[in-house]
Amino acid sequence: MKRWVSLFTVLLLLAAPALFADKVEDNISKGLTEYKQGKTGDSILALSEAIRLMQNKKELKITRVELCSAIRGYGDFTPLTTGNMDPTKPIYLYIELDGFNVHKEKDKFVVWISEDLRVVNEKGKVLANKKDWMNEKKYSNVSVFPFFVQNVIQNVPPGKYTYEITIKDHLKKAFAEKTFSFTVTAPPPVKTGTQK
Numbered sequence: 001m002k003r004w005v006s007l008f009t010v011l012l013l014l015a016a017p018a019l020f021a022d023k024v025e026d027n028i029s030k031g032l033t034e035y036k037q038g039k040t041g042d043s044i045l046a047l048s049e050a051i052r053l054m055q056n057k058k059e060l061k062i063t064r065v066e067l068c069s070a071i072r073g074y075g076d077f078t079p080l081t082t083g084n085m086d087p088t089k090p091i092y093l094y095i096e097l098d099g100f101n102v103h104k105e106k107d108k109f110v111v112w113i114s115e116d117l118r119v120v121n122e123k124g125k126v127l128a129n130k131k132d133w134m135n136e137k138k139y140s141n142v143s144v145f146p147f148f149v150q151n152v153i154q155n156v157p158p159g160k161y162t163y164e165i166t167i168k169d170h171l172k173k174a175f176a177e178k179t180f181s182f183t184v185t186a187p188p189p190v191k192t193g194t195q196k
Contacts, residue, residue: 024050052109052143058099060169062178066094067153074146085184087158093151095165100147101172105139112137115149116166121159158186 031046067085068077071092085091095115103110114135119128134149149167160183168175 024053027053048143052102052104055099055144056101056172060099060101060167060172060174060176061097062095062165062167062176063098064094064096065165065178065180067182068092068094071150074148085153085156085182087154087156087184087186090152090154093153093163095149095151095167095178097147097149097167097176099176100169101174102143102145103171104143108139108141109143109145110137110139110171111147112170113147113149114168114170115151116168117151118164119156120162120164122161127156127161153182156184158184 027046027050031043031050034040034046035043066077067080069080069089069091071077071094075096077092077094080091097113100111100113103112114132116131117128117133118126118130120126134151136149138147153163160181162179162181165178166175167177
Protein backbone atom coordinates (compact mmCIF):
# COMPACT_ATOMS: atom_id res chain seq x y z
CA MET A 1 0.00 0.00 0.00
CA LYS A 2 2.81 2.42 0.93
CA ARG A 3 4.49 1.76 -2.42
CA TRP A 4 1.29 2.74 -4.29
CA VAL A 5 0.92 5.90 -2.20
CA SER A 6 4.53 6.88 -2.93
CA LEU A 7 4.14 6.17 -6.64
CA PHE A 8 0.92 8.23 -6.72
CA THR A 9 2.70 11.13 -4.96
CA VAL A 10 5.59 11.04 -7.46
CA LEU A 11 3.20 10.97 -10.42
CA LEU A 12 1.19 13.86 -8.96
CA LEU A 13 4.36 15.95 -8.49
CA LEU A 14 5.48 15.21 -12.04
CA ALA A 15 2.05 16.15 -13.39
CA ALA A 16 1.75 19.41 -11.39
CA PRO A 17 3.62 21.64 -13.91
CA ALA A 18 1.55 20.19 -16.74
CA LEU A 19 -1.68 20.78 -14.80
CA PHE A 20 -0.62 24.38 -14.17
CA ALA A 21 0.25 24.86 -17.85
CA ASP A 22 -3.12 23.36 -18.82
CA LYS A 23 -4.98 25.88 -16.62
CA VAL A 24 -3.07 28.75 -18.24
CA GLU A 25 -3.56 27.36 -21.76
CA ASP A 26 -7.23 26.58 -21.09
CA ASN A 27 -7.88 30.16 -20.00
CA ILE A 28 -5.98 31.59 -22.99
CA SER A 29 -7.90 29.32 -25.37
CA LYS A 30 -11.21 30.21 -23.69
CA GLY A 31 -10.38 33.92 -23.85
CA LEU A 32 -9.58 33.75 -27.57
CA THR A 33 -12.72 31.74 -28.34
CA GLU A 34 -14.92 34.20 -26.44
CA TYR A 35 -13.18 37.14 -28.13
CA LYS A 36 -13.96 35.67 -31.56
CA GLN A 37 -17.59 35.24 -30.47
CA GLY A 38 -17.79 38.90 -29.49
CA LYS A 39 -17.92 38.14 -25.73
CA THR A 40 -15.33 40.77 -24.83
CA GLY A 41 -16.07 40.83 -21.08
CA ASP A 42 -15.81 37.04 -20.70
CA SER A 43 -12.67 37.04 -22.86
CA ILE A 44 -11.01 39.61 -20.55
CA LEU A 45 -11.91 37.53 -17.46
CA ALA A 46 -10.41 34.35 -18.93
CA LEU A 47 -7.23 36.06 -20.14
CA SER A 48 -6.85 37.89 -16.81
CA GLU A 49 -7.07 34.54 -15.00
CA ALA A 50 -4.27 33.17 -17.23
CA ILE A 51 -2.13 36.20 -16.41
CA ARG A 52 -2.87 35.83 -12.67
CA LEU A 53 -1.76 32.19 -12.72
CA MET A 54 1.47 33.09 -14.54
CA GLN A 55 2.16 36.10 -12.27
CA ASN A 56 1.77 33.89 -9.20
CA LYS A 57 4.62 31.70 -10.49
CA LYS A 58 7.05 34.65 -10.63
CA GLU A 59 9.60 35.27 -7.90
CA LEU A 60 8.67 37.94 -5.34
CA LYS A 61 10.88 41.00 -5.90
CA ILE A 62 11.24 44.58 -4.73
CA THR A 63 11.66 46.21 -8.13
CA ARG A 64 11.91 49.87 -7.15
CA VAL A 65 12.75 51.92 -4.05
CA GLU A 66 12.56 55.71 -4.32
CA LEU A 67 12.87 58.53 -1.79
CA CYS A 68 10.12 61.02 -2.64
CA SER A 69 8.65 64.31 -1.56
CA ALA A 70 5.15 63.11 -2.56
CA ILE A 71 3.39 59.87 -3.58
CA ARG A 72 0.08 60.03 -5.41
CA GLY A 73 -0.32 56.39 -6.48
CA TYR A 74 1.34 53.46 -8.24
CA GLY A 75 4.26 54.84 -10.28
CA ASP A 76 3.06 58.39 -9.61
CA PHE A 77 5.44 60.18 -7.26
CA THR A 78 7.85 63.11 -7.04
CA PRO A 79 11.37 61.73 -6.50
CA LEU A 80 13.93 63.67 -4.52
CA THR A 81 16.54 65.21 -6.77
CA THR A 82 19.22 64.43 -4.19
CA GLY A 83 19.75 61.63 -1.70
CA ASN A 84 20.09 64.19 1.07
CA MET A 85 17.09 64.72 3.31
CA ASP A 86 16.02 67.72 5.34
CA PRO A 87 15.12 66.51 8.86
CA THR A 88 12.43 69.19 9.19
CA LYS A 89 10.35 67.72 6.34
CA PRO A 90 8.73 64.27 6.03
CA ILE A 91 10.18 62.12 3.26
CA TYR A 92 8.22 59.31 1.63
CA LEU A 93 9.65 55.97 0.60
CA TYR A 94 8.04 54.36 -2.44
CA ILE A 95 8.51 50.56 -2.66
CA GLU A 96 7.27 48.76 -5.78
CA LEU A 97 6.71 44.99 -5.83
CA ASP A 98 6.47 42.30 -8.48
CA GLY A 99 5.77 38.58 -8.30
CA PHE A 100 3.36 38.80 -5.35
CA ASN A 101 0.62 36.19 -5.07
CA VAL A 102 -2.93 37.16 -6.02
CA HIS A 103 -5.29 34.64 -4.43
CA LYS A 104 -8.84 34.07 -5.64
CA GLU A 105 -11.37 34.23 -2.80
CA LYS A 106 -14.95 33.72 -4.04
CA ASP A 107 -15.65 36.73 -6.31
CA LYS A 108 -12.71 38.79 -4.97
CA PHE A 109 -8.93 38.72 -5.32
CA VAL A 110 -6.63 39.24 -2.36
CA VAL A 111 -2.98 40.14 -1.77
CA TRP A 112 -1.48 39.87 1.73
CA ILE A 113 1.81 41.72 2.19
CA SER A 114 3.70 42.79 5.30
CA GLU A 115 6.94 44.69 5.83
CA ASP A 116 9.75 44.48 8.36
CA LEU A 117 12.15 47.39 8.52
CA ARG A 118 15.44 48.15 10.21
CA VAL A 119 17.26 51.51 10.27
CA VAL A 120 20.92 51.63 11.28
CA ASN A 121 23.15 54.70 11.59
CA GLU A 122 26.76 54.93 10.32
CA LYS A 123 28.07 53.77 13.72
CA GLY A 124 26.02 50.57 13.53
CA LYS A 125 23.44 51.65 16.11
CA VAL A 126 19.97 50.28 15.38
CA LEU A 127 17.49 53.18 15.48
CA ALA A 128 14.42 51.21 14.40
CA ASN A 129 13.71 47.49 14.19
CA LYS A 130 10.06 46.78 13.47
CA LYS A 131 8.45 43.46 12.56
CA ASP A 132 5.20 43.57 10.60
CA TRP A 133 5.43 47.36 10.68
CA MET A 134 3.07 47.40 7.72
CA ASN A 135 0.63 44.51 7.32
CA GLU A 136 -1.95 44.88 4.57
CA LYS A 137 -4.50 42.47 3.17
CA LYS A 138 -5.81 44.18 0.04
CA TYR A 139 -8.97 43.05 -1.80
CA SER A 140 -9.78 43.87 -5.42
CA ASN A 141 -12.48 43.14 -7.99
CA VAL A 142 -9.81 42.52 -10.64
CA SER A 143 -7.19 39.77 -10.69
CA VAL A 144 -4.24 41.72 -12.08
CA PHE A 145 -3.25 44.92 -10.34
CA PRO A 146 -0.04 46.71 -9.30
CA PHE A 147 1.02 46.94 -5.66
CA PHE A 148 3.27 49.37 -3.85
CA VAL A 149 4.18 50.10 -0.24
CA GLN A 150 4.62 53.60 1.18
CA ASN A 151 6.74 54.49 4.24
CA VAL A 152 7.21 57.90 5.88
CA ILE A 153 10.61 58.91 7.25
CA GLN A 154 10.66 61.89 9.59
CA ASN A 155 12.34 63.39 12.66
CA VAL A 156 15.67 61.74 11.84
CA PRO A 157 18.75 63.65 13.08
CA PRO A 158 21.50 64.57 10.58
CA GLY A 159 23.75 61.65 9.62
CA LYS A 160 24.16 58.67 7.28
CA TYR A 161 21.74 55.75 7.51
CA THR A 162 21.08 52.30 6.11
CA TYR A 163 17.44 51.31 5.59
CA GLU A 164 16.78 47.56 5.40
CA ILE A 165 13.43 46.37 4.03
CA THR A 166 11.97 42.87 4.13
CA ILE A 167 8.69 42.38 2.27
CA LYS A 168 6.78 39.20 3.13
CA ASP A 169 4.09 37.64 0.96
CA HIS A 170 1.93 35.64 3.37
CA LEU A 171 0.00 33.86 0.60
CA LYS A 172 3.10 32.85 -1.35
CA LYS A 173 5.07 32.21 1.86
CA ALA A 174 8.04 34.08 0.39
CA PHE A 175 10.03 37.22 1.14
CA ALA A 176 12.22 39.76 -0.66
CA GLU A 177 14.85 42.09 0.79
CA LYS A 178 16.36 45.43 -0.21
CA THR A 179 18.90 47.69 1.49
CA PHE A 180 19.69 51.29 0.59
CA SER A 181 21.48 54.24 2.15
CA PHE A 182 20.44 57.83 2.63
CA THR A 183 21.87 60.96 4.25
CA VAL A 184 20.07 63.50 6.40
CA THR A 185 21.68 66.95 6.30
CA ALA A 186 21.30 69.74 8.82
CA PRO A 187 18.73 72.32 7.72
CA PRO A 188 20.12 75.63 6.48
CA PRO A 189 20.54 78.25 9.21
CA VAL A 190 17.68 80.66 9.67
CA LYS A 191 18.70 84.16 8.60
CA THR A 192 18.01 86.81 11.18
CA GLY A 193 18.52 90.53 10.95
CA THR A 194 16.88 93.87 11.18
CA GLN A 195 14.78 95.35 8.45
CA LYS A 196 15.61 98.84 7.19
